Amino acid sequence: MAGLAAGDLDSLGLLYRRHADFVFRIAYRFLHNEEEAQDITQSVFVTLMQSARKYRPEAKVTTWIYRIVVNRCLNHRSRVKGRKSVSSNAPSPLETASAPAWEQPDHLVERAEQAARLREALLGLPKRQRIALLLRMDDELSYAEIAATLDCSRSSVESLLFRARSALVRHLRK
Amino acid sequence: MRCSRVQRWLSAYGDGELDAQRREAVEQHLAHCHHCAAALERLKGPWAMLVEVDPVPPLPTGLWHRILRQLEDHERHPWYRTYRDGLRRAACVAACVILGFAAGVLLSWQTPGTVRTSPRPVLSEKRLVAEAFDSTIVGPVHNEGGLLRCVPR
Numbered sequence: 001m002a003g004l005a006a007g008d009l010d011s012l013g014l015l016y017r018r019h020a021d022f023v024f025r026i027a028y029r030f031l032h033n034e035e036e037a038q039d040i041t042q043s044v045f046v047t048l049m050q051s052a053r054k055y056r057p058e059a060k061v062t063t064w065i066y067r068i069v070v071n072r073c074l075n076h077r078s079r080v081k082g083r084k085s086v087s088s089n090a091p092s093p094l095e096t097a098s099a100p101a102w103e104q105p106d107h108l109v110e111r112a113e114q115a116a117r118l119r120e121a122l123l124g125l126p127k128r129q130r131i132a133l134l135l136r137m138d139d140e141l142s143y144a145e146i147a148a149t150l151d152c153s154r155s156s157v158e159s160l161l162f163r164a165r166s167a168l169v170r171h172l173r174k
Numbered sequence: 175m176r177c178s179r180v181q182r183w184l185s186a187y188g189d190g191e192l193d194a195q196r197r198e199a200v201e202q203h204l205a206h207c208h209h210c211a212a213a214l215e216r217l218k219g220p221w222a223m224l225v226e227v228d229p230v231p232p233l234p235t236g237l238w239h240r241i242l243r244q245l246e247d248h249e250r251h252p253w254y255r256t257y258r259d260g261l262r263r264a265a266c267v268a269a270c271v272i273l274g275f276a277a278g279v280l281l282s283w284q285t286p287g288t289v290r291t292s293p294r295p296v297l298s299e300k301r302l303v304a305e306a307f308d309s310t311i312v313g314p315v316h317n318e319g320g321l322l323r324c325v326p327r
Contacts, residue, residue, distance in 0.1 A: 012241075136189065158185070162182060166185075169219070
């Protein structure tokens with residue numbers, strides 16, 4: 001962090017190599033838009049460099065980074081609320097399969113439909129539930145780290161995750 | 175232990191985040207409650223499916239260079255950012271002052287005010303005025319906007 005505060009690009013590069021994937025993944029899952037996720041990731045690391053002097057040593061670097069990306073996502077979403085999300089460039093399993101959609105196995109079509117409903121349910125979750133779920137994804141952050149990032153208690157994180165997951169399950173069972 | 179209580183803990187249990195006491199209670203309950211065991215499996219399901227069917231695209235390789243370019247631009251034109259930020263702040267302050275002034279003026283127009291008139295002249299003054307205008311004071315002397323009205327003789 002001292003290197004970063006002094007404007008050392010190598011220090012920023014180190015942080016980028018360690019955390020860029022995670023930042024991009026959170027932004028993408030939250031916004032479901034590849035271009036906007038890239039913009040968010042770029043702005044997070046530019047902010048890290050420009051505000052390194054404001055970093056308080058008592059907080060963990062990772063918590064500081066996660067807070068920046070969470071705030072960027074929440075603010076970004078509210079600014080472009082009316083805009084529809086552009087579909088990701090990553091092809092769905094239906095697109096990569098050799099046969100046309102109507103000839104594909106039923107289970108694959110069903111899976112794709114469920115995933116679409118799940119994405120819709122995820123985007124419909126309250127922001128804090130959605131962010132808590134995304135931070136937990138792939139076992140990236142512990143409950144204590146999520147609590148530090150969201151500036152809430154551990155029991156609040158437990159409650160947020162329980163409600164988010166229950167809402168997803170209910171949505172899928174409709 | 176009741177299912178409703180255990181189910182509130184299932185999410186944290188699945189994440190391995192329960193303290194030892196609650197973890198033991200949940201495990202004992204799950205050992206004989208198929209309903210809660212099924213609920214636990216349902217909680218795990220959605221996310222695994224989303225990861226499988228909706229993968230995150232890879233981080234673009236040119237993103238690091240975009241970051242460097244933006245930082246270089248900022249270094250070349252730091253005055254622009256400072257100027258822009260200061261201008262924004264000044265504009266906000268000016269807007270607040272103008273709005274406050276406009277609100278004050280609007281309120282003062284709408285509030286019924288007293289009509290300012292000259293102080294009522296004393297009787298001797300009234301007589302003097304009446305004599306000057308060759309009139310007789312036959313009734314109350316009305317003070318209209320600083321002028322005295324008398325009935326002429």
